[in-house]
Amino acid sequence: MKKTLSIILPILILATGFFGFKHMLQTKSKTKEVKITEPTWIVSATSIIPTTLSPTVTLYGKVESPKTATLRSPNINAQVLQVEILEGEKVQKDAVLIRLENKDSILKLKQRNADVKDIEAQIALEKQRHTNNLTIIKYEESLLALTKKSLGRLQKLKKQKVSSQSALDEAQQSVERQMLTITQRSLEIKNHKARLIQLQAKHSRVRALRDIAKLELARTKIVAPFAGIVAKVNVAIGDRVRNGDMLLSMYDNSALEVRAQIPTRYQNTVMTSSNLLATTQINNQSLTLKLERISGQINQNSGGIDGLFKLDQKMNLRLGQFLTLFLTLPEQANIVALPYEAVYGIDRIYKFIDGRMQGLKIERIGEQTTVTGKSRILVRSPELNYGDQVIITQLPNAMDGLKVKISQSSQNEK
Secondary structure, three states: OHHHHHHHHHHHHHHHHHHHHHHHHHHOOOOOOOOOOOOOEEEOEEEOOOEEEOOEEEEEEEEEOOOEEEEEOOOOOEEEEEEOOOOOOEEOOOOEEEEEOOHHHHHHHHHHHHHHHHHHHHHHHHHHHHHHHHHHHHHHHHHHHHHHHHHHHHHHHHHOOOOOHHHHHHHHHHHHHHHHHHHHHHHHHHHHHHHHHHHHHHHHHHHHHHHHHHHHHHOOEEEOOOOEEEEEEOOOOOOEEOOOOEEEEEEOHHHOEEEEEEEHHHHHHHHOOOOOEEEEEEOOEEEEEEEEEEOOOOOOOOOEEEEEEEEOOOOOOOOOOEEEEEEEOOOEEEEEEEOHHHOEOOOEEEEEEOOEEEEEEOEEEEEEEOOOOOEEEEEEOOOOOOOOEEEOOOOOOOOOOOEEEEOHHHHHOO
């Protein structure tokens, strides 16, 4: 009995489990099949019309002046006595800006003036001496002739044995002394020109030193080299300055211009065009500027070349002031104006074709400001045709082939 039970019991357990599992399969709930559908993104689009437009480029410029001067201390060590101006003041040409201590310069100038007078006196004495020598040598030549006659008479008397030898010797010595005197006088007359040249050279040298002293004295007054505005004052009364120390800087406010960097992609257009104008707003007033010239060099690590714009109107601008310029470029054909939202990255947009996005590369021409004040980007591409629809909604997952649908509001705007 026990043996039979040990055989039947496992079979019953297995049978119960089998029928229970089968019953669970038959009675389980059935789920509906899930169908995966591709999502559709709602976007806005605009129909394009290629046309001829004058693009504008937004530039960021800085006011500067080609006539900017940094005034430094002259070749003296002096104390600042007076500062006649303040930063920001307008000054006229040759106006005194700063006065430096000038006692040393005055004393040096007096010394140089004395040196000049001394040399001038020496030149006058030399000329007078030369005049006297020319007069005296005539008398000395006459005296020589007399002594020679006296010598001749004594020689005759000596032959007649009427005169002594000592008297003859004295007469001979008188002739020789007079000849020596004439020789020395002649040499002085001959060397007069050389001595005069030496004195004149010294005169020129001391006059140059006097003029330098005058310049040093004049430079103790720091004057404006041109009319303009004082940008910065670096010293105050009581400061001691040395040679080359910066005193102040100023600029000509009538020669102001604006330096703005022109992006590389517009460089060729700008350099081959003439009479380009730009506008800016200052205190709600429109200001026109003309592109005067292009910088002669491109700065390292810059994104373009600098353009220098001349101001047509006089405005109360200051050196270093920043301005936003809108440069108008020449008209170009087949241009499309799009909202900035239509451009992905630098040069990519998407067209709407058969319910999907198709990307294409474009060339950025510039910008344009509408009458309502909105800015639009101007682009060009051979793949853009009249009536094409360009997607103007920025999608984070934008890609070629993405399924999209144009919103009803966007269709109503067409």
